[in-house]
Amino acid sequence: MKTIVVYYSRKGSNSFLAKKIASRLSCDMEAIRPRINVFALFLMRIHAGIRPLKHDIGSYDRVIMVGPIWMGMFVPPLRSFLRRYGSQIRKLVFVTCCGSTYDKKDEKFGHGHVFREVGEIMGEKLDLTQAFPVGLVLPDEQKEDPDAFMKTHLNEENFRGEIAERFEAFMKKVG
8 A cells, every 4th residue: 555644743743753654664754844833823723724745645545644733623734734635635544642641532632623523524534543642651740740741752762661552553553
């Protein structure tokens, strides 16, 4: 199955995941690049679009889109990507490194809302969603600390234990 990993990452955790997935699948990868500073626009709820991709999305059997969820919301670069390329996508997998935990995924800031929204946008083309909460790499005493969440980024040193196990299970599904 010809696959491409496309990603948007502001702080690096989702870039780390995208590179890890693309490396394991030995597939193409490309960054989604916003036209302007997205975070400032996100706070103002303004949508400015993305720059065109170099790869032809329609030539792939599967697109793995990797990106963050901010405050329980679908981020503008990912939304722009689906608006621009959604009709060309045959099969979509959405992966995120986020702050919400599995047990709180359906609360106000949870990733479950975004997964449902992507499902509404993509319909039957959405094949799989997977969250990798950053809390999985934090020590137990920091799991409820919002500052620790904001300061922690995925990397080779902390990608161990439960998050690595979940990643392996994910790779078996997509591999």
